[in-house]
Amino acid sequence: MTSTLSPAPAVGFDVAAKQFKQLIGGDLVDGAATVPVVDPGSGEHVASAPVASPAQLDLAVAAAGRAQPAWEALGYAERGRYLHAVADVLAEHHEALAQLTTLEQGKPITQARDDVSWSIDFTRYYADYRLDPEVLRDDEGGYVELRRRPVGVVGAITPWNFPLFQAVYKLAPALIVGNTMVLKPSPTTPLATMYFAELIKDVLPGGVFNVIGDGGDVGPLLTAHAGVNKISFTGSTVTGRYVMAACAPTLKRVTLELGGNDPAIVLEDADIEKTAEGLCTWAFANAGQVCVSIKRIYAPAAIYDDLIDAMVKRTAELTVGHGLDPASDVGPLQNKVQFEKAREALAIAAEHGTVVTGGSALDRPGYFIEPTLVRDIVEDNPLICEETFAPIRSVIAYDDLDDAIRRANNSEYGLGASVWATDIEQATEVAGRLDSGTTWINHHFQLTPDVPFGGVKQSGLGAEFGRTGVEEFTDVHVVNIKHL
Numbered sequence: 001m002t003s004t005l006s007p008a009p010a011v012g013f014d015v016a017a018k019q020f021k022q023l024i025g026g027d028l029v030d031g032a033a034t035v036p037v038v039d040p041g042s043g044e045h046v047a048s049a050p051v052a053s054p055a056q057l058d059l060a061v062a063a064a065g066r067a068q069p070a071w072e073a074l075g076y077a078e079r080g081r082y083l084h085a086v087a088d089v090l091a092e093h094h095e096a097l098a099q100l101t102t103l104e105q106g107k108p109i110t111q112a113r114d115d116v117s118w119s120i121d122f123t124r125y126y127a128d129y130r131l132d133p134e135v136l137r138d139d140e141g142g143y144v145e146l147r148r149r150p151v152g153v154v155g156a157i158t159p160w161n162f163p164l165f166q167a168v169y170k171l172a173p174a175l176i177v178g179n180t181m182v183l184k185p186s187p188t189t190p191l192a193t194m195y196f197a198e199l200i201k202d203v204l205p206g207g208v209f210n211v212i213g214d215g216g217d218v219g220p221l222l223t224a225h226a227g228v229n230k231i232s233f234t235g236s237t238v239t240g241r242y243v244m245a246a247c248a249p250t251l252k253r254v255t256l257e258l259g260g261n262d263p264a265i266v267l268e269d270a271d272i273e274k275t276a277e278g279l280c281t282w283a284f285a286n287a288g289q290v291c292v293s294i295k296r297i298y299a300p301a302a303i304y305d306d307l308i309d310a311m312v313k314r315t316a317e318l319t320v321g322h323g324l325d326p327a328s329d330v331g332p333l334q335n336k337v338q339f340e341k342a343r344e345a346l347a348i349a350a351e352h353g354t355v356v357t358g359g360s361a362l363d364r365p366g367y368f369i370e371p372t373l374v375r376d377i378v379e380d381n382p383l384i385c386e387e388t389f390a391p392i393r394s395v396i397a398y399d400d401l402d403d404a405i406r407r408a409n410n411s412e413y414g415l416g417a418s419v420w421a422t423d424i425e426q427a428t429e430v431a432g433r434l435d436s437g438t439t440w441i442n443h444h445f446q447l448t449p450d451v452p453f454g455g456v457k458q459s460g461l462g463a464e465f466g467r468t469g470v471e472e473f474t475d476v477h478v479v480n481i482k483h484l
């Protein structure tokens with residue numbers, strides 16, 4: 001089913017007329033140039049965003065460096081109060097931020113509202129977070145304490161699939177432990193991040209949070225900048241390699257959250273209807289543009305046809321349309337490059353497998369691809385081997401579970417995975433054999449601030465969230481006392 005509406009966003013201001021600004025040292029500033037921002041649901045230009053000059057990047061890094069000692073000196077309680085105030089602003093402007101997210105990113109408005117709600121929850125969680133010193137030894141010989149110090153200035157780089165949420169979930173843990181930040185959003189989705197920065201301009205002390213705009217060349221300048229102590233990067237594996245190399249000369253700390261090609265393994269005792277529902281939800285959310293989307297589904301031959309029938313039924317019920325139309329379940333792809341890649345993937349699907357539902361780009365303005373399921377596909381092709389960032393998913397039959405696990409692990413990626421079954425003991429045993437940072441059982445893609453999330457193999461380095469993730473924004477400092 002498709003929807004035809006292309007509604008105007010209800011943000012409380014005229015987006016086209018608004019001057020989006022960078023936040024540098026507590027001031028809202030224009031860029032040295034601008035970059036056009038397109039609504040992927042219409043293909044039309046909706047706003048212009050500022051782009052930082054190298055000199056402005058220097059100013060932002062210098063401002064973050066100047067602000068950091070005083071911010072650190074405030075201590076946890078005071079920094080937490082500031083972060084709760086940030087969460088209050090997010091809550092107050094919840095709908096406008098959601099509408100802007102949909103306008104620039106394309107996702108259905110209900111999913112954009114979730115992005116803002118998660119942003120609030122994560123901010124409040126980290127506002128109350130503490131990394132207290134840990135006593136490692138306390139005996140007659142002496143006393144040894146492990147403390148966690150902020151790294152200093154964090155450079156944050158975000159992609160375009162959850163722009164506001166990603167900005168906030170980097171900001172809150174970095175700030176609570178005493179760092180300051182310079183954040184660079186993706187050139188195609190800067191609006192919600194810049195509007196958020198404008199809203200909290202007077203909430204945080206000047207320089208604590210800086211947002212600079214990018215036309216496509218600013219990322220390497222930020223990663224190489226000598227005034228930045230750590231890079232927190234989310235994006236593709238290809239770019240992650242450049243980021244890691246750029247961090248090497250100054251030995252910056254680096255966290256990389258990269259691509260994924262998540263397998264879902266269905267076991268023979270799985271509840272077909274519930275499993276089909278879960279698989280479709282996490283295959284097609286955000287039009288398949290999620291690092292931890294379910295991208296490959298391995299199903300036993302005994303239930304292969306029934307599972308596919310149940311998935312086809314659910315997929316056919318999804319309404320594709322502009323994200324601001326409340327009837328839409330699946331929005332457009334975020335940009336033209338992804339749209340063209342998705343069209344290539346559809347051609348591969350038709351050539352190497354059998355398309356059982358979907359299979360086409362929509363004949364309307366914007367970057368819409370029908371949710372597509374493919375069966376009986378040979379595995380040695382890019383649709384299976386590479387990350388498909390589009391609503392095109394393959395269901396692959398297996399006869400032997402050990403072989404299915406081997407095929408699921410046969411990937412350079414290792415971000416998420418899931419196992420779908422009734423016998424949780426067997427599912428847990430299978431989960432333990434999958435090469436992934438997270439393996440969910442009977443669900444997929446649950447991110448919460450208390451649980452670490454990261455990839456193995458070429459899906460990343462380090463983790464975000466949980467104590468592990470917060471510690472990545474710190475350096476270890478040991479105080480070792482010898483009793484006299």
Ligand code: NAD
Binds near residue numbers: 238
């Ligand atoms: P991308 O790697 O093209 O861009 C990500 C960000 O890096 C953008 O802000 C971009 O401007 C910037 N960038 C580009 N080149 C750079 C360079 N040389 N140095 C520094 N920065 C540079 O990724 P994308 O297309 O925006 O996002 C999609 C990818 O992100 C997918 O692979 C997806 O799986 C991944 N992703 C991963 C996670 C995760 O948590 N693991 C989450 C979301 C998205």
